[in-house]
């Protein structure tokens with residue numbers, strides 16, 4: 001559980017002296033005091049980029065990913081997990097934002113127009129080849145190639161399905177929960193999510209009320225935010241079964257692969273979902289190999305950026321598991337929509353049972369905020385990764401000497 005979040009970001013801007021004056025923007029989303037540590041980790045990566053020719057770096061983003069991740073001294077702090085890996089993510093995502101802006105394309109489209117060979121080159125297959133080889137990845141991407149143009153057209157006219165967490169936060173009154181749940185259905189959402197795990201009786205009452213309001217056809221997902229050990233997860237879920245939950249998210253520690261497998265075996269047909277705190281492609285690989293998850297929840301800013309999420313999407317396609325990204329936070333909806341849309345066009349080729357989380361707050365701080373209506377994300381058209389926060393917001397909220405902090409006012 002994250003009872004006391006103070007939404008923050010370690011924010012990266014990559015400048016070049018190219019005449020087009022484009023900047024690459026990226027960030028690591030944090031929830032407060034850890035942000036200073038995150039910012040220091042990002043600074044440790046500056047020497048890898050500063051002074052190098054931009055064309056060489058953007059022309060080989062698979063190569064720069066390996067350089068950043070395999071630096072032996074920084075790697076000691078991971079490897080490939082935690083603060084150093086999130087720093088890589090922020091920098092790599094900023095480079096992708098820059099590359100997409102220079103190409104004049106939204107990121108999803110830039111990726112979806114790359115050849116299968118170019119996409120495979122982005123991925124570090126180290127530690128993956130027992131589950132996914134470069135040859136198999138190539139096969140998955142080639143299989144999807146003939147339908148790309150048609151799916152791009154479909155995506156542009158229909159968007160991509162979203163689900164909402166807005167109704168289900170702990171601490172909302174029953175009246176607020178039922179009002180928001182019924183509004184969500186009215187807004188076109190076909191899946192809503194409730195937070196659970198603090199108090200069983202409260203959860204049962206809230207779940208019953210939500211089910212009464214949305215009816216039998218709207219899916220209700222549950223999110224325990226890592227509250228339980230394996231035994232209690234199974235006990236609590238058994239009590240929820242009469243209300244037909246669609247998935248249970250983060251029932252236990254994100255590192256506990258066998259625990260997830262045990263919970264999944266016990267709570268079927270309820271699905272098990274996880275991923276927002278999964279550190280890297282190797283943990284996702286094991287969750288899939290162990291039959292521990294039904295739903296993979298990639299996060300755009302936790303693993304090593306776009307490159308590693310291409311690996312994760314390929315793994316999910318190999319195992320036939322749908323990807324329903326995590327986006328609770330700030331800017332995560334803006335980023336991760338691009339990855340799902342790329343997946344639809346060029347990897348899995350389907351939207352079946354796939355939904356992107358949508359949390360309706362703080363989008364106004366983004367230069368190109370998400371456009372969610374009728375329960376769907378509209379495909380972004382603007383060049384880039386939708387990562388850029390308004391300059392005014394960045395100045396006002398800069399820690400520790402932005403005016404919001406100096407005045408001691410609400411950081412909002």
Ligand SMILES: [Mg+2]
Pocket residue numbers: 223225249250276326328
């Ligand atoms: Mg969650």
